[in-house]
Amino acid sequence: MLLSVMLRHLIRHGRLTVTDARGKTHVFAGAPGPEMAIRLHDPALHWKLFLNPRLIAGEAFMDGTFTVENASIYDFLHFFAENLNLAPPYWLTPLYNGFGRAFRNFQQRNPIHRAQHNVAHHYDLSDTLYDLFLDTDRQYSCAYFPTPNISIEEAQANKKRHLASKLLLKPGQKVLDIGCGWGGLAIYLARECDVDVTGLTLSVEQHKVAERRAAAAGLSERVHFRLEDYRAHRASYDRIVSVGMFEHVGVPQYPEFFAAVRTLLEPEGIALLHSIGRMDGPAATNPWMRKYIFPGGYSPALSEVVPVVERNGLWITDIEILRLHYAETLKAWRQRFNANRERIRTLYDERFCRMWEFYLAGSEVAFRQQGHLVFQMQMAKSIDAVPVTRDYMVDWERSHRAPRAERAA
Numbered sequence: 296m297l298l299s300v301m302l303r304h305l306i307r308h309g310r311l312t313v314t315d316a317r318g319k320t321h322v323f324a325g326a327p328g329p330e331m332a333i334r335l336h337d338p339a340l341h342w343k344l345f346l347n348p349r350l351i352a353g354e355a356f357m358d359g360t361f362t363v364e365n366a367s368i369y370d371f372l373h374f375f376a377e378n379l380n381l382a383p384p385y386w387l388t389p390l391y392n393g394f395g396r397a398f399r400n401f402q403q404r405n406p407i408h409r410a411q412h413n414v415a416h417h418y419d420l421s422d423t424l425y426d427l428f429l430d431t432d433r434q435y436s437c438a439y440f441p442t443p444n445i446s447i448e449e450a451q452a453n454k455k456r457h458l459a460s461k462l463l464l465k466p467g468q469k470v471l472d473i474g475c476g477w478g479g480l481a482i483y484l485a486r487e488c489d490v491d492v493t494g495l496t497l498s499v500e501q502h503k504v505a506e507r508r509a510a511a512a513g514l515s516e517r518v519h520f521r522l523e524d525y526r527a528h529r530a531s532y533d534r535i536v537s538v539g540m541f542e543h544v545g546v547p548q549y550p551e552f553f554a555a556v557r558t559l560l561e562p563e564g565i566a567l568l569h570s571i572g573r574m575d576g577p578a579a580t581n582p583w584m585r586k587y588i589f590p591g592g593y594s595p596a597l598s599e600v601v602p603v604v605e606r607n608g609l610w611i612t613d614i615e616i617l618r619l620h621y622a623e624t625l626k627a628w629r630q631r632f633n634a635n636r637e638r639i640r641t642l643y644d645e646r647f648c649r650m651w652e653f654y655l656a657g658s659e660v661a662f663r664q665q666g667h668l669v670f671q672m673q674m675a676k677s678i679d680a681v682p683v684t685r686d687y688m689v690d691w692e693r694s695h696r697a698p699r700a701e702r703a704a
Contacts, residue, residue: 296321297345307381308604309374313340314364318546325381325671332364353583353657357650358559362630369484369629369656376664385575403545403593411497413591425477428628432479433504436539436569436622437440437669450620455483460537460691461567461613461673463681464488471559473525474540478505479704484536485517487695494520515631525555533564541570541594546599553607557676565681566609566674571621572597574666581657583593590656597670604674610683613673615634621669625659649691 296315302323303601309328313321317651329430335341337360345353355361375473405413415466430451438450439457440644458480464470464528474479475494476502485492496502502522511519521528544552556566571594578595598612603613632639632655661667675681 297342298340298629299323301345301348302386304385305375305378305382307378309378311374311550325378327368329370329374331371332365332367333371334362336362337359337423349394350458350582350586353587353653355648356653357587359646359649368652369556369654369659372656372660373664377493377661387479397412400547404589405543405545405548407526408512409591410524411640412499415499416590417588419500422504424498424639424642426633429640432483434479435476437571437617438627439617440620440623443623447624447631450624450627451479453609455480455647456487456692456695457478458538458567458569458671459488459695460688461565461671462488462534462536462567463687464490464534466490468533469493470534471528471530471532473535473537474543475505475520476539477501478508478520480536481505481520481540482503482509482512483520485514486512491517491674492519493532493701494518495525496524497522497596498509503628505560505633519527525550528555530559531561531603535559535564535566536569537567538569539571541568542594543589545591545593546595549595549600549603550606553603553609556674557607557609560676563677564675565612566699568672568674570594570600570670570672572600572668572670574668576616582652600672604672609674609676610678610680611672612675613685615671617669617671621667622659622662624648625655625662629655631658 298313299321302311302313302321306323307325309326310324312330312331312332313323314332314334315321316335335355337355340355340360342349344355352361403425429435430438430448431449432451434451434454438453439453440445440450441453462470464484464485468490470481470484470485470490470492471488472494475481475496478494481492483495484490492660493503496505499522502520503694505520509515511521512518541552560566573594573596576596577599578596580589585592602609629652632651636648639651673681681687
């Protein structure tokens with residue numbers, strides 16, 4: 296089995312038992328540790344997993360031709376990622392990485408028509424699906440866990456408050472939310488800070504829900520949602536915020552993105568960017584994730600972002616790195632998804648459930664084992680647009696913290 300060549304090199308901690316498609320058992324062991332058992336049901340996997348494991352493993356799990364016999368797919372992916380971190384460089388790794396990076400500019404090319412198609416692929420799924428695993432406010436980005444063991448609802452409320460604390464909002468100001476999702480942050484800012492918010496999205500389904508939610512909250516006069524690309528928007532704002540959208544921009548479009556931020560921002564304005572990133576430098580998107588979950592998506596290293604911000608004449612006034620917060624967020628989503636798996640199966644099918652199980656599990660592992668992080672970057676045109684210390688953030692959060700009884704509810 297050609298795959299054995301790779302596994303003998305990689306397994307350094309624990310024991311992996313592989314039953315191949317012919318029923319033969321192969322054992323790969325390192326130092327004492329967890330024991331995993333997997334089964335391959337298709338002989339082609341013996342060589343396909345060797346040649347392109349990053350794509351084929353997910354496809355085989357979706358199709359049921361690769362199964363984990365004694366644990367969950369999350370347990371297996373965590374086990375495998377840990378061994379990848381322990382193993383010395385593998386001779387095929389430069390080939391895997393080089394192939395992905397050679398084509399990444401093409402993969403991330405994102406004109407408006409293509410951006411609309413990419414967004415629809417993921418965000419225009421069944422409305423019920425997102426209700427079954429997200430929090431009640433449908434925050435589909437990294438939550439904020441100042442203390443462990445809090446609910447996802449409280450952690451997402453913390454996230455919105457944490458973002459607002461960095462915007463230095465004043466009543467009556469105009470705020471632009473680029474990539475507004477289902478409108479939760481825009482509604483929160485309007486209600487909590489007495490500001491007018493315009494949200495931009497390319498998702499038809501998100502736009503419908505956001506407008507409905509603003510009307511239900513009695514905020515239709517102060518919160519407006521537009522089905523529009525940020526590159527086509529023309530207005531001027533005191534504040535700009537973008538949460539979980541930058542991952543869909545693509546490196547070739549970074550100059551265009553930050554030029555738009557600068558153009559749309561008032562001279563004394565403040566912008567805040569919340570995005571997934573990576574700590575180990577520029578790379579390429581996992582091919583399975585790019586094909587099935589986020590076409591055109593990419594999580595950048597800060598070294599790819601900061602130079603573009605500088606070239607657009609924006610001050611970076613604050614950067615905060617959130618490390619394991621997204622891992623805990625994804626854990627909560629994965630647990631809720633699995634708890635509602637049968638209902639989700641009725642919406643789609645078993646293959647869809649396995650695809651999303653692999654997506655949520657693999658994403659959590661990426662934040663625990665593979666160098667993924669979230670950064671919040673505050674920017675301004677003016678050197679004195681924000682105070683020279685960060686105390687104002689802590690003060691604002693404390694003064695806007697919900698009462699304990701409300702948090703419990």
